[in-house]
Amino acid sequence: MNEFLLCAAGFILLTVAAGLFRVLRGPGDADRMMAAQLLGTGGIAALLLIASATPVAGVADVALGLALLAAFASVAFVNSVGADDGQAREADGK
Protein backbone atom coordinates (compact mmCIF):
# COMPACT_ATOMS: atom_id res chain seq x y z
CA MET A 1 0.00 0.00 0.00
CA ASN A 2 2.81 2.41 0.83
CA GLU A 3 4.40 1.76 -2.54
CA PHE A 4 1.13 2.72 -4.21
CA LEU A 5 1.04 5.99 -2.23
CA LEU A 6 4.60 6.85 -3.25
CA CYS A 7 3.85 5.97 -6.89
CA ALA A 8 0.80 8.24 -6.78
CA ALA A 9 2.90 11.05 -5.30
CA GLY A 10 5.47 10.57 -8.07
CA PHE A 11 2.76 10.56 -10.73
CA ILE A 12 1.23 13.79 -9.38
CA LEU A 13 4.65 15.45 -9.36
CA LEU A 14 5.21 14.33 -12.96
CA THR A 15 1.91 15.81 -14.09
CA VAL A 16 2.68 19.05 -12.23
CA ALA A 17 6.11 19.14 -13.90
CA ALA A 18 4.35 18.77 -17.26
CA GLY A 19 1.98 21.56 -16.22
CA LEU A 20 4.98 23.77 -15.46
CA PHE A 21 5.77 23.79 -19.16
CA ARG A 22 3.07 26.42 -19.34
CA VAL A 23 5.46 28.73 -17.42
CA LEU A 24 7.86 28.69 -20.38
CA ARG A 25 5.27 29.00 -23.09
CA GLY A 26 2.60 31.00 -21.26
CA PRO A 27 1.82 34.15 -23.25
CA GLY A 28 0.58 36.12 -20.25
CA ASP A 29 1.94 36.30 -16.70
CA ALA A 30 -1.45 35.06 -15.49
CA ASP A 31 -0.73 31.68 -17.10
CA ARG A 32 2.60 31.51 -15.34
CA MET A 33 0.84 32.25 -12.07
CA MET A 34 -1.64 29.45 -12.70
CA ALA A 35 1.16 26.97 -13.31
CA ALA A 36 2.81 28.11 -10.07
CA GLN A 37 -0.43 27.58 -8.19
CA LEU A 38 -0.83 24.13 -9.72
CA LEU A 39 2.71 23.36 -8.53
CA GLY A 40 1.71 24.47 -5.02
CA THR A 41 -1.35 22.26 -4.91
CA GLY A 42 0.43 19.31 -6.53
CA GLY A 43 3.19 19.70 -3.99
CA ILE A 44 0.67 19.64 -1.18
CA ALA A 45 -0.94 16.47 -2.52
CA ALA A 46 2.43 14.76 -2.93
CA LEU A 47 3.50 15.83 0.58
CA LEU A 48 0.30 14.45 2.09
CA LEU A 49 0.79 11.14 0.29
CA ILE A 50 4.38 10.94 1.49
CA ALA A 51 3.28 11.87 5.02
CA SER A 52 0.89 8.94 5.01
CA ALA A 53 3.37 6.51 3.42
CA THR A 54 6.50 7.22 5.49
CA PRO A 55 6.85 7.31 9.32
CA VAL A 56 8.60 10.69 9.11
CA ALA A 57 6.90 13.14 11.50
CA GLY A 58 5.93 16.68 10.54
CA VAL A 59 5.51 16.18 6.76
CA ALA A 60 1.80 17.00 7.02
CA ASP A 61 2.71 20.27 8.76
CA VAL A 62 5.00 21.10 5.82
CA ALA A 63 2.00 20.57 3.53
CA LEU A 64 -0.05 22.90 5.73
CA GLY A 65 2.62 25.59 5.45
CA LEU A 66 2.84 25.15 1.68
CA ALA A 67 -0.95 25.46 1.43
CA LEU A 68 -0.73 28.84 3.17
CA LEU A 69 2.16 30.14 1.07
CA ALA A 70 0.59 29.09 -2.23
CA ALA A 71 -2.40 31.27 -1.39
CA PHE A 72 -0.20 34.29 -0.70
CA ALA A 73 1.67 33.86 -3.99
CA SER A 74 -1.52 34.19 -6.00
CA VAL A 75 -2.77 37.17 -4.01
CA ALA A 76 0.60 38.92 -4.39
CA PHE A 77 0.49 38.36 -8.13
CA VAL A 78 -3.04 39.72 -8.43
CA ASN A 79 -2.13 42.81 -6.41
CA SER A 80 0.83 43.53 -8.67
CA VAL A 81 -1.33 43.12 -11.81
CA GLY A 82 -4.36 44.91 -10.33
CA ALA A 83 -2.24 47.86 -9.15
CA ASP A 84 -0.80 48.57 -12.63
CA ASP A 85 -4.22 48.37 -14.32
CA GLY A 86 -5.69 50.63 -11.61
CA GLN A 87 -3.30 53.48 -12.38
CA ALA A 88 -3.58 52.92 -16.12
CA ARG A 89 -7.36 52.95 -15.89
CA GLU A 90 -7.45 56.09 -13.73
CA ALA A 91 -4.91 57.77 -15.96
CA ASP A 92 -6.95 57.42 -19.10
CA GLY A 93 -10.18 57.57 -17.15
CA LYS A 94 -9.97 61.34 -16.39
Added chain:
Amino acid sequence: MSVALDLFSIVAIAAGAFFFFAGSVGLLRFPDSLTRLHALSKADNLGLGLVVLGLLPRVASLLDALKLVAIWALVLLSGAASAQLIGRALRRRGGDE
Protein backbone atom coordinates in the same frame (compact mmCIF):
# COMPACT_ATOMS: atom_id res chain seq x y z
CA MET B 1 -12.46 -4.61 6.70
CA SER B 2 -8.96 -3.19 6.19
CA VAL B 3 -8.91 -4.55 2.61
CA ALA B 4 -12.07 -2.56 1.83
CA LEU B 5 -10.49 0.58 3.31
CA ASP B 6 -7.30 0.03 1.32
CA LEU B 7 -9.33 -0.50 -1.82
CA PHE B 8 -11.29 2.72 -1.14
CA SER B 9 -8.01 4.59 -0.60
CA ILE B 10 -6.53 3.25 -3.82
CA VAL B 11 -9.60 4.18 -5.86
CA ALA B 12 -9.90 7.67 -4.35
CA ILE B 13 -6.19 8.48 -4.72
CA ALA B 14 -6.18 7.16 -8.31
CA ALA B 15 -9.17 9.40 -9.09
CA GLY B 16 -7.39 12.34 -7.45
CA ALA B 17 -4.27 11.71 -9.50
CA PHE B 18 -6.43 11.49 -12.62
CA PHE B 19 -7.92 14.92 -11.93
CA PHE B 20 -4.45 16.36 -11.43
CA PHE B 21 -3.47 14.88 -14.78
CA ALA B 22 -6.63 16.21 -16.44
CA GLY B 23 -6.02 19.65 -14.96
CA SER B 24 -2.41 19.76 -16.12
CA VAL B 25 -3.37 18.63 -19.63
CA GLY B 26 -6.12 21.25 -19.60
CA LEU B 27 -3.63 23.89 -18.48
CA LEU B 28 -1.37 23.00 -21.41
CA ARG B 29 -3.88 22.43 -24.16
CA PHE B 30 -6.64 25.01 -23.66
CA PRO B 31 -6.43 27.98 -26.03
CA ASP B 32 -7.49 30.83 -23.77
CA SER B 33 -6.36 32.00 -20.34
CA LEU B 34 -9.81 31.88 -18.79
CA THR B 35 -10.41 28.30 -19.94
CA ARG B 36 -7.01 27.36 -18.52
CA LEU B 37 -8.04 28.94 -15.25
CA HIS B 38 -11.17 26.78 -15.29
CA ALA B 39 -9.16 23.61 -15.84
CA LEU B 40 -6.64 24.59 -13.17
CA SER B 41 -9.15 25.25 -10.40
CA LYS B 42 -10.83 21.91 -11.11
CA ALA B 43 -7.55 20.05 -10.78
CA ASP B 44 -6.66 21.93 -7.60
CA ASN B 45 -9.76 21.39 -5.56
CA LEU B 46 -11.03 18.08 -6.83
CA GLY B 47 -7.67 16.35 -7.20
CA LEU B 48 -6.51 17.30 -3.75
CA GLY B 49 -9.95 16.60 -2.28
CA LEU B 50 -9.97 13.03 -3.57
CA VAL B 51 -6.39 12.46 -2.39
CA VAL B 52 -7.31 13.68 1.09
CA LEU B 53 -10.45 11.54 0.99
CA GLY B 54 -8.32 8.53 0.11
CA LEU B 55 -5.90 9.26 2.93
CA LEU B 56 -8.52 9.75 5.62
CA PRO B 57 -9.04 6.02 6.51
CA ARG B 58 -5.26 5.52 6.75
CA VAL B 59 -4.70 8.27 9.27
CA ALA B 60 -3.51 7.41 12.82
CA SER B 61 -5.56 9.69 15.06
CA LEU B 62 -8.58 12.00 14.79
CA LEU B 63 -6.24 15.00 15.07
CA ASP B 64 -4.40 13.98 11.89
CA ALA B 65 -7.72 13.54 10.11
CA LEU B 66 -8.76 17.04 11.17
CA LYS B 67 -5.40 18.37 9.97
CA LEU B 68 -5.91 16.78 6.54
CA VAL B 69 -9.39 18.23 6.23
CA ALA B 70 -8.08 21.63 7.41
CA ILE B 71 -5.40 21.56 4.70
CA TRP B 72 -7.99 20.73 2.07
CA ALA B 73 -10.38 23.47 3.32
CA LEU B 74 -7.52 26.01 3.25
CA VAL B 75 -6.62 25.05 -0.31
CA LEU B 76 -10.29 25.17 -1.31
CA LEU B 77 -10.71 28.69 0.04
CA SER B 78 -7.40 30.04 -1.26
CA GLY B 79 -7.79 28.30 -4.64
CA ALA B 80 -11.29 29.64 -5.19
CA ALA B 81 -10.37 33.15 -4.05
CA SER B 82 -7.21 33.37 -6.15
CA ALA B 83 -8.99 31.90 -9.19
CA GLN B 84 -11.61 34.65 -8.90
CA LEU B 85 -8.90 37.31 -8.47
CA ILE B 86 -6.86 36.03 -11.43
CA GLY B 87 -10.04 35.91 -13.51
CA ARG B 88 -10.83 39.51 -12.61
CA ALA B 89 -7.27 40.58 -13.40
CA LEU B 90 -7.60 38.86 -16.78
CA ARG B 91 -10.95 40.45 -17.53
CA ARG B 92 -9.69 43.86 -16.42
CA ARG B 93 -6.85 43.54 -18.93
CA GLY B 94 -9.40 42.57 -21.64
CA GLY B 95 -8.00 39.03 -21.89
CA ASP B 96 -6.13 40.01 -25.06
CA GLU B 97 -3.62 37.12 -25.04
